[in-house]
Amino acid sequence: MHVLSLSLSSTFFYLFLTSTIPISPAKLTISQPPALRRLELSGDYYSKKCPQLENLVGSVTSQRFKEAPISAPATIRLFFHDCFVEGCDGSILIETKKGSKKLAEREAYENKELREEGFESIIKAKALVESHCPSLVSCSDILAIAARDFIHLAGGPYYQVKKGRWDGKRSTATNVPPNIPRSNSTVDQLIKLFSSKGLTVEELVVLSGSHTIGFAHCKNFVGRLYDYKGTKRPDPSLDLRLLKELRMSCPFSGGSSGVVLPLDATTPFVFDNGYFTGLGTNMGLLGSDQALFLDPRTKSIALEMARDKQRFLKAFGDAMDKMGSIGVKRGKRHGEIRTDCRVFL
Numbered sequence: 001m002h003v004l005s006l007s008l009s010s011t012f013f014y015l016f017l018t019s020t021i022p023i024s025p026a027k028l029t030i031s032q033p034p035a036l037r038r039l040e041l042s043g044d045y046y047s048k049k050c051p052q053l054e055n056l057v058g059s060v061t062s063q064r065f066k067e068a069p070i071s072a073p074a075t076i077r078l079f080f081h082d083c084f085v086e087g088c089d090g091s092i093l094i095e096t097k098k099g100s101k102k103l104a105e106r107e108a109y110e111n112k113e114l115r116e117e118g119f120e121s122i123i124k125a126k127a128l129v130e131s132h133c134p135s136l137v138s139c140s141d142i143l144a145i146a147a148r149d150f151i152h153l154a155g156g157p158y159y160q161v162k163k164g165r166w167d168g169k170r171s172t173a174t175n176v177p178p179n180i181p182r183s184n185s186t187v188d189q190l191i192k193l194f195s196s197k198g199l200t201v202e203e204l205v206v207l208s209g210s211h212t213i214g215f216a217h218c219k220n221f222v223g224r225l226y227d228y229k230g231t232k233r234p235d236p237s238l239d240l241r242l243l244k245e246l247r248m249s250c251p252f253s254g255g256s257s258g259v260v261l262p263l264d265a266t267t268p269f270v271f272d273n274g275y276f277t278g279l280g281t282n283m284g285l286l287g288s289d290q291a292l293f294l295d296p297r298t299k300s301i302a303l304e305m306a307r308d309k310q311r312f313l314k315a316f317g318d319a320m321d322k323m324g325s326i327g328v329k330r331g332k333r334h335g336e337i338r339t340d341c342r343v344f345l
Contacts, residue, residue, distance in 0.1 A: 041162035041325055045141075050133035054161075057142055060125040061149035064117070072150035073214045074118030079147035080210075080323070081111060082140070084197060085179045087327015089168030090140035093122060093341040108176035113217075121146055126341050139341035140165040144324050151320070154213055156271030159317030165328050166335025169344060183220040184287040187295040197326050203319040205292055205301040209312055212275035213268060215260035216285055218250035224287055226252045237290050239282040246285075261285060273313075276306035 046053045064071040082092040085105055092111070096104040105111060106119075122143050129137050141163045152158040181190055194204040224235040225247050234243055242265075249259050262268035263285050264275040275289075279302055284290030292298040305312040329335035336345045 041164045041328065043160045043162050045163040046133075046137060049136045050129070052132060053129060053137055053141075053163075054145060056129050056132060057125045057145045058149055060128055061121065061146050061153065064121045064124070065150065065153045068117050070115060071117040071121045072154050073210075074115035075121050075143070075150050076147050076210055078114060078118040078122070079143050080207075081105075081114060081176075081180060082143060083323050083326045084193075085176050086168055086170070087329065088140050088144065088165055088324050089327060089329050089335065090138065090143060090165075090338070090341060091168040091171035093119065093139055093143070094171035094344065095342045103173035104171040105173055105176055106171075108173035110176050110180045111173075121150075122341055130339060135337055135339055138165050138167045138335075138337050140167050142341075148320065151271060151316075154269075154271040157313040157317035159321055162321065162324065164330065166330045167338045167341075168329055168335055181288065183216070184223070185291075186288075187291050187298055190288065190291075191297070197323070199319070199323065201297055202301050202315070203322065205298050206305065206312065206315045206319045207323065208289065208292060209273065209275050209305060209316055211263040211286075211289060212273065213271055214263045215268070216263055217257070218259050218261070219257075221246070221286055222250050222252070225250060235287065235290075237282055237284075237294060242283055263289070273305055273309040276302050276312065280306050 061071075061075075078092060079088075082088055082090060085091065092105050092114075094104040094106065096102070096107050106114065122139065125142050125146055126137075126139055129142060141161075144163070144165070145161050148159060148161050179193070181193055185193075190204055191201055194201075194207075199207070224238060225243060226232075226234060228235040238246075246261065249261060264278055265283055265285075266278060267274040278284060279290060279293040282290065282293075284293065293302050305315070338345060
């Protein structure tokens with residue numbers, strides 16, 4: 001069976017960094033979270049308080065990777081969605097209170113497709129950590145460690161996770177829409193959004209490389225197949241053989257709601273630089289992905305990542321480290337150390 005004909009049962013390793021809700025190319029308004037300062041984090045922050053922390057989290061991620069491989073991309077995506085809204089503070093993990101009209105971040109429309117396996121991985125890791133180091137380790141640090149573990153388990157880099165984040169005290173769904181990139185974002189929109197988080201154009205391209213593992217539902221790219229930007233024609237940048245195969249799996253209307261296709265058609269289960277190689281042959285699945293190879297500001301970076309796998313893996317670890325410092329909170333005025341990641345203290 002061709003890799004591009006995978007059905008819903010193949011949705012393990014489902015991840016794409018972008019939200020799955022397309023938007024119009026209209027100007028994107030980006031909110032600036034008030035906590036975008038960068039506090040200094042430390043690799044040995046818990047060396048005395050909870051020296052076994054990484055082993056505890058690692059025991060959970062290893063088990064989850066074996067039992068539910070989808071936990072890997074689900075958790076990586078969860079970390080991204082957390083950091084880009086209010087900073088890396090675990091606010092994505094908060095559940096809306098019963099009967100409350102104020103919805104938490106995870107209830108936002110843009111977060112509806114975040115997989116439960118990602119949340120469950122963090123809840124399980126937190127429970128284990130609490131049993132050994134009660135009220136000492138933040139959910140946001142556990143999420144950062146777990147994301148790194150899953151990247152490495154899938155074949156990606158193992159980088160040091162700096163720690164010392166506290167958990168945020170608020171989680172609001174209305175803060176999500178302007179802070180999450182979409183499946184059809186333009187390069188201008190992506191650069192503006194990533195820049196607002198303190199990330200460079202190179203880091204934008206490198207972090208997009210997380211699409212080297214993962215799948216997307218037809219609805220996220222069907223417009224490219226039949227009616228690109230209102231032309232009633234397919235996206236001219238799509239490889240013609242790919243277009244034919246995609247149309248077989250994703251009809252113009254109906255019959256494709258359960259179909260998922262790989263973001264990296266060559267090695268969809270391995271964290272490598274195959275995603276960038278695919279862009280070079282017009283095999284990008286999402287419009288926002290292929291756009292990185294069409295824009296001169298990003299194309300040279302994508303080419304470099306396609307040529308040198310080790311360069312990509314090193315750059316990805318560095319970019320994840322930097323992203324993990326966005327909007328860090330510390331101290332009782334700005335944060336807390338939750339005992340249950342789903343509930344504020």
